[in-house]
Amino acid sequence: MAVKVQVRDLHKSYGKTEVLKGLDLDVQDNEVLCMIGPSGSGKSTFLRCLTHLETPTKGQIIINGHDLSDPQTNINTVRENIGMVFQHFNLFPHLTVLQNITLAPVQLKKETPEQAEQTARKLLAQVGLADKADVMPTSLSGGQQQRVAIARTLAMHPQIMLFDEPTSALDPEMVGDVLAIMKQLAQDGMTMIVVTHEMGFAKEVADQVVFMADGLIQEQGKPADLFNHPKSPRLQDFLNKVI
Ligand code: ADP
Ligand code: MG
Numbered sequence: 252m253a254v255k256v257q258v259r260d261l262h263k264s265y266g267k268t269e270v271l272k273g274l275d276l277d278v279q280d281n282e283v284l285c286m287i288g289p290s291g292s293g294k295s296t297f298l299r300c301l302t303h304l305e306t307p308t309k310g311q312i313i314i315n316g317h318d319l320s321d322p323q324t325n326i327n328t329v330r331e332n333i334g335m336v337f338q339h340f341n342l343f344p345h346l347t348v349l350q351n352i353t354l355a356p357v358q359l360k361k362e363t364p365e366q367a368e369q370t371a372r373k374l375l376a377q378v379g380l381a382d383k384a385d386v387m388p389t390s391l392s393g394g395q396q397q398r399v400a401i402a403r404t405l406a407m408h409p410q411i412m413l414f415d416e417p418t419s420a421l422d423p424e425m426v427g428d429v430l431a432i433m434k435q436l437a438q439d440g441m442t443m444i445v446v447t448h449e450m451g452f453a454k455e456v457a458d459q460v461v462f463m464a465d466g467l468i469q470e471q472g473k474p475a476d477l478f479n480h481p482k483s484p485r486l487q488d489f490l491n492k493v494i
Pocket of ligand 1 (some may be wrong): 265270288289290291292293294295296297
């Protein structure tokens, strides 16, 4: 198995506040890692470090063999291989669904408009929105918009997908459709890191689960072990609150 993401002794501080206090993590090719933990524990900061939206204070991140701290590394090339889906989907409101998906492949990847459109339509079908190509995003429900956002990210052909609480802003009845698409993506072999409060999804889809609290990985393992036999009182307490 090839290691896709390798994190060693990752620290991140804002001023005097240390938010990440030394994380070590490996994600293998085709693996799904779910990250759970209380608000403020550093989960989003961790994801932002992976895409170099934040520069670590200390430590090493190697993605696809590229060391992000190495000045020789072209961060943009590494970034192109990482797709990120956020809680708030931020579709361009003045563009149609199709245009939202084709914009970056045409402008950044130099795909022809025809090529990009073909891919976009295929991806829209994949997320169950084949008939919505020509509508404006605002006419869609939150869940549908998030599915478009996932399609838009996939249109860049990422090798790794990061999800930061992708269903947290959705009405409960929308959550299942988005999770189903993520599950399909996992089954198709996408390497994924998913920050989520959806414990059912983590149990079912994750290869490994990481419990973060206070900027540290407190516990890590297979979902069955972590959820059924939490070792630390911290995790026991957390699970009692969320399940
Ligand atoms: P989580 O995603 O687990 O809720 P975050 O990574 O968003 O946690 O935040 C972890 C901590 O880092 C919080 O205490 C937050 O206030 C702090 N933090 C995050 N971003 C910044 C920033 N840009 N400047 C200062 N503090 C920040
Ligand atoms: Mg967060």
